Amino acid sequence: MKLYRYIILFFITLICAVYAFDWPLKKKILLSTFCQNNGEGFSTGIHLSGLDEPVFPVAPGEMIFSYQEGKNHFAVPYGLGSFTVLWHEGGIQSTYCQLKTDSLHENKIKFQKDESLGLVGNTGATIGGNLRLIIFNIEEKEILNPIKNLIPYFEDSKKPVIPGIFIKRNDEIIQLKNDLVIHQGNAEILVKSFDLREDKQRIWEIAPYKIVLFHNGQRINQISFDSLREKENKQVLSGLELTYSDIYEETWLFKLGNLDFLEGISHIQVKVSDFAGNTVSEEFFINVAKL
Amino acid sequence: MKKRKKIAGPFLYSLLLFVLYFILFPYETEKEFSLKPHLVHYLGEDDINAGMDDTMNDKENYSFRVGDVFGYMDMNGEILYKEKVLYNVALSDHGFINYSSIQNENQSLVLMNTLGHFRQSYRLPGYPFFSDYGRRLFIIKTDATGIREVTFEGDETWQAGFTSLITGFSSNNDNSFIGFLNGALKIFNKNGECTYNLTPPGSRLSVIYGTAISKNSKTMAALYGIDPQHLLFFRKSNVNYHKPVYIEIKDTLRRPAFINFTYNDKYLLFESGQNLHTLDIESLKTYALPVQGRLICVDTHQKSQFIAASFLKPDSPINTDLFIYKPGNLIYIKKMCNIKIDFLRFIDQKLIAGFNNIVLVFNMREI
Numbered sequence: 001m002k003l004y005r006y007i008i009l010f011f012i013t014l015i016c017a018v019y020a021f022d023w024p025l026k027k028k029i030l031l032s033t034f035c036q037n038n039g040e041g042f043s044t045g046i047h048l049s050g051l052d053e054p055v056f057p058v059a060p061g062e063m064i065f066s067y068q069e070g071k072n073h074f075a076v077p078y079g080l081g082s083f084t085v086l087w088h089e090g091g092i093q094s095t096y097c098q099l100k101t102d103s104l105h106e107n108k109i110k111f112q113k114d115e116s117l118g119l120v121g122n123t124g125a126t127i128g129g130n131l132r133l134i135i136f137n138i139e140e141k142e143i144l145n146p147i148k149n150l151i152p153y154f155e156d157s158k159k160p161v162i163p164g165i166f167i168k169r170n171d172e173i174i175q176l177k178n179d180l181v182i183h184q185g186n187a188e189i190l191v192k193s194f195d196l197r198e199d200k201q202r203i204w205e206i207a208p209y210k211i212v213l214f215h216n217g218q219r220i221n222q223i224s225f226d227s228l229r230e231k232e233n234k235q236v237l238s239g240l241e242l243t244y245s246d247i248y249e250e251t252w253l254f255k256l257g258n259l260d261f262l263e264g265i266s267h268i269q270v271k272v273s274d275f276a277g278n279t280v281s282e283e284f285f286i287n288v289a290k291l
Numbered sequence: 292m293k294k295r296k297k298i299a300g301p302f303l304y305s306l307l308l309f310v311l312y313f314i315l316f317p318y319e320t321e322k323e324f325s326l327k328p329h330l331v332h333y334l335g336e337d338d339i340n341a342g343m344d345d346t347m348n349d350k351e352n353y354s355f356r357v358g359d360v361f362g363y364m365d366m367n368g369e370i371l372y373k374e375k376v377l378y379n380v381a382l383s384d385h386g387f388i389n390y391s392s393i394q395n396e397n398q399s400l401v402l403m404n405t406l407g408h409f410r411q412s413y414r415l416p417g418y419p420f421f422s423d424y425g426r427r428l429f430i431i432k433t434d435a436t437g438i439r440e441v442t443f444e445g446d447e448t449w450q451a452g453f454t455s456l457i458t459g460f461s462s463n464n465d466n467s468f469i470g471f472l473n474g475a476l477k478i479f480n481k482n483g484e485c486t487y488n489l490t491p492p493g494s495r496l497s498v499i500y501g502t503a504i505s506k507n508s509k510t511m512a513a514l515y516g517i518d519p520q521h522l523l524f525f526r527k528s529n530v531n532y533h534k535p536v537y538i539e540i541k542d543t544l545r546r547p548a549f550i551n552f553t554y555n556d557k558y559l560l561f562e563s564g565q566n567l568h569t570l571d572i573e574s575l576k577t578y579a580l581p582v583q584g585r586l587i588c589v590d591t592h593q594k595s596q597f598i599a600a601s602f603l604k605p606d607s608p609i610n611t612d613l614f615i616y617k618p619g620n621l622i623y624i625k626k627m628c629n630i631k632i633d634f635l636r637f638i639d640q641k642l643i644a645g646f647n648n649i650v651l652v653f654n655m656r657e658i
Contacts, residue, residue: 040416075547077418079433125433235452
């Protein structure tokens with residue numbers, strides 16, 4: 001009986017090793033993260049730094065779609081540059097974008113994890129060399145956060161930062177500080193926050209993974225960037241059903257919903273976590289006065 | 292002497308019958324087709340933008356793009372305007388948007404008329420493109436997971452976001468037919484409402500490689516699937532969509548494919564790996580034109596049935612095969628050229644061909 005269990009365990013380990021998802025580049029430098037505000041909506045993938053380096057599949061797969069910038073004359077205009085899409089077991093599609101034109105293997109169909117798909121380039125909507133990776137889950141009809149769902153995250157010692165928490169009333173935005181006096185009533189809470197790129201000394205912002213709002217010790221709202229799904233032909237954050245404009249006030253300014261402020265002392269706390277689990281917290285006690 | 296008369300008689304009768312036969316039952320020979328060079332334009336950088344004339348009417352102008360130069364010409368093939376492509380250009384016979392690769396909320400897309408004069412600007416992120424012969428303007432998210440339509444007056448009419456890449460798009464005056472990487476097909480009306488949704492079955496893997504919708508919205512087609520690849524074809528009458536017809540394609544493409552109706556909606560043209568197919572919409576009979584290489588450009592004549600297409604030969608950066616033919620594979624011209632013909636367009640009785648920064652205008656004649 002024990003031997004039987006060991007054999008099953010061995011095969012499960014073997015299957016996991018073969019089909020486990022991995023990073024597409026050997027050097028792991030994250031330039032931007034999933035659901036980051038890219039100026040036109042949620043970023044549907046992650047960007048990794050590089051140029052002319054070989055790109056490897058996140059798992060063994062079959063090439064199902066390939067686009068070469070300047071060579072496909074009948075496609076819609078793609079900002080993804082030259083890109084290729086692999087189909088994997090379990091209905092997962094991985095998309096590798098901004099590749100160097102002519103480095104794609106258009107006639108190769110099956111790829112193992114150690115077989116290069118092409119080279120990192122700077123084609124499409126980009127100003128420098130990088131790889132954009134987008135993961136689609138066809139069966140669940142979702143776009144997945146590659147880091148949280150598939151690929152193990154690498155070492156990250158830098159915590160996210162919270163430069164400010166704000167309340168918004170009638171288009172007026174006020175930054176919170178201790179002993180601030182506001183009138184009672186409803187107000188929207190905005191949080192400015194970002195994570196920091198690990199390899200840079202200067203500030204290079206990337207989006208955090210999770211933001212939680214507490215009011216008087218009670219958890220009020222939480223945003224976490226796990227996956228996007230489709231609702232009435234709109235991209236929404238899975239679970240929360242929030243659209244891009246529901247979440248972003250500005251590039252690093254997040255909307256955390258509305259609070260009812262009652263007369264007295266109000267305790268506002270925000271916790272922000274990155275993909276590696278580094279968490280930062282900011283809190284304020286404000287005075288709420290009667291109108 | 293008598294012998295000679297006996298011989299001459301039957302000979303004369305035979306000759307007479309022969310002549311009568313040709314008079315009474317004339318044999319129709321194939322029509323003759325000729326292309327005569329009419330004009331040549333060198334698209335040098337020196338005179339880019341040259342030729343602008345504010346007084347000229349910009350309504351009857353015809354767009355062209357050869358390599359990284361685009362512009363407009365009149366009916367006679369005279370160039371009215373030309374400009375260098377920045378990163379890409381959305382081009383139609385009514386105007387253009389020349390744009391750079393980085394498009395975000397801080398950039399504006401500027402719509403110009405066919406003489407290069409300002410028409411409208413759009414402070415919207417994404418890449419623009421025209422559809423429905425330049426009558427509709429769309430802006431696609433740079434990651435191809437969303438689309439919006441804007442008017443020439445600058446208003447947004449609708450937008451939609453998806454959880455898959457857009458891999459096929461076609462629209463007419465009323466509808467937009469969109470295909471996706473996940474194998475789904477959707478039809479959106481002018482208000483942005485999804486009126487039809489289908490994931491065609493029958494292939495091991497579902498991917499859409501191209502979509503086409505006819506001008507009257509009565510016929511739709513899509514290329515989809517791997518193992519096997521299919522042409523999906525269906526009709527609509529009033530509000531009802533008929534049961535789709537699936538035609539199996541022998542050679543598989545795994546890249547965006549050309550699929551479009553001819554100008555008169557009588558035929559559907561679509562490419563597969565080694566053929567350019569013509570499907571007769573009424574009889575559903577398909578003609579396959581065997582070709583080698585990648586289709587670069589194709590155009591169909593508005594009145595006659597002429598189709599002009601060029602294919603880049605495999606393993607060659609410049610050699611192209613030029614075909615001019617009619618449905619039913621009536622090939623008028625098949626020529627291998629040592630140049631990369633990257634633009635072909637019919638304008639009335641002229642054929643415009645573009646290659647190596649040159650625009651060549653041919654007079655077309657069919658006798």
